[in-house]
Amino acid sequence: MQAGESAQDLDLVLKSLWAAYQQGERRALARLLTLVDQAAYRRTIYKCLAHAFPEQTSLTVAVTGSPGAGKSTLIGKLLPLLRQQGRTVAVLACDPRSPLTGGALLGDRIRMPVPVDEQGIYIRSLATPPGRQGIAENLDVRIALLEKFGFDWVVIETVGVGQADVAIGDLVDFLVLLIPPESGDEIQWEKAGLLEIADLVVVSKGDLPGAARTAAQLQQTLNLPGFPPKPVTVVSAAKNLGLSDLVSRLMQSPRRRRLQEYYARRLLLLAQEILAERFAEKKDLVARVLEEARQNGWDTWEAACELARRLSENGH
Ligand SMILES: Nc1nc2c(ncn2[C@@H]2O[C@H](COP(=O)(O)OP(=O)(O)OP(=O)(O)O)[C@@H](O)[C@H]2O)c(=O)[nH]1
Ligand SMILES: [Mg+2]
Structure with a gap:
């Protein structure tokens, strides 16, 4: 809250913003996604959303993996595929780096090339406060805002740092873990427990040597007792391999988000x-x-x- 701004002023601001949001105005959506970080506004946004138990509307997917794993490139390639199928998509990129560098904000836009007039796609980068690597604050409210706005899919890009991504697993229907070939990342993810909770384990950059070997190693690990059985797939965003298979898999698999746990x-x-x-x-x-x-x-x-x-x- 700014000095001199009364609770009444806040309500007025939000009322008109909310009306515009309900009309489908993207500028209002963008503003609300920002205001969520201010506690004074968030309270009212919660009231507007009135979603202690909302319907499940969008298909929500978190794509996680270490920096440079190929998350943005993959999401960028999935967007046109989903549009071809008539789906609208919102992307939230949770950027662990300081917004001051600006680098990654720009980077994500560059690597997710979409026509500016594409109405069915909305891309938003979020800075992550220092010390909260990989996951943006108030992600749950942001997802709810995007769902209620009416996007068919909500995709969240986040750098996997263990605990934060384990938490993100509760907020989405699918947690996709991206592992580039020969990166040694699988050991890190296994330790962090992410290999266990990911719904889909995907080897990225399948055009690079070693992708098949990495996939085989991962599959071996996942076949060990104690791991819930899950397939390892290989994609190449660069060569457009495995992408539609990934989309159909996501559309056809049972959604994991369980509202009871989500809201608890x-x-x-x-x-x-x-x-x-x-x-x-x-x-x-x-x-x-x-x-x-x-x-x-x-x-x-x-x-x-x-x-x-x-x-x-x-x-x-
Ligand atoms: N060979 C190959 N390179 C790829 C592929 N996908 C992404 N890359 C490259 O990998 C690098 C990182 O890709 P990004 O998509 O930015 O990875 P990211 O996981 O979003 O990275 P951060 O957002 O920085 O964590 C870039 O140089 C991409 O060009 C692929 O399918 N094949
Ligand atoms: Mg990225």
């Missing part, structure tokens, strides 16, 4: 946010506990437990 997680995240805000105001209490920790020789864990106990005692 959403509520938990929101509650954490609300509590974090409240706790941030308790600087005096933190300072007191710190002082007591020093006097009593508590270790950090003990001090944190004591702080947590007192914060929850304080009626929060």
Whole structure:
């Protein structure tokens, strides 16, 4: 909220924005996708969306993988394919780098070449706050905004960094893990648990040597006990190989997004946010506990437990 801006002003701004959004105005959509980051607006956006339990509208796909795995190029190639089938698509690219560099923002646009007059396609890059690699804040609200706007598909590009992408798995119908040939990434993803939770494991850059070998290795790992069985596929965005197969696979597979879990997680995240805000105001209490920790020789864990106990005692 800007200084001097009252809650009433906010409501007015949002009311007119929401009306424009409902008319299908992209500028309003773009503005809402930005305003979601401001807590004062987000509250009202939640009210507008009124989606504690919405219908499932779009097919949502997260494409994840290490930097340079070929995510943007692949998505760029899927767009015309989906348009040919009459599907409208929104793409959210979650950029882990600072927006100040600008590089990746531009890069994603360049590598997702779509005609500017293409009404059925919407591409948006999101900066990720420092320390929250790979996943943009408030992604759930953003997905909801795009779904309600009416896109048939919502595709999210995100750099896989483990935990964040495990979390993203709850928000989408399909989590596609992209692994370039001979990258050694499979070990990293296996450790991060992503190989396990990905719905589709796809070897990218299938035109490069080693793609078949990487796919075979991955399949071997996935055949080990403990992994849910899933096929490994190979695509080449450069050579247009395996792309329509990937699209049909996504269209035909059962969707994994389970609203119950999705919303349980959403509520938990929101509650954490609300509590974090409240706790941030308790600087005096933190300072007191710190002082007591020093006097009593508590270790950090003990001090944190004591702080947590007192914060929850304080009626929060
Ligand atoms: N040979 C080959 N190169 C590819 C293919 N797809 C992407 N590349 C190249 O791989 C590099 C990275 O591609 P991007 O699509 O930008 O990868 P990304 O995963 O989006 O990268 P970040 O957004 O930076 O994490 C580029 O130089 C692409 O030209 C492919 O199918 N074959
Ligand atoms: Mg990219």
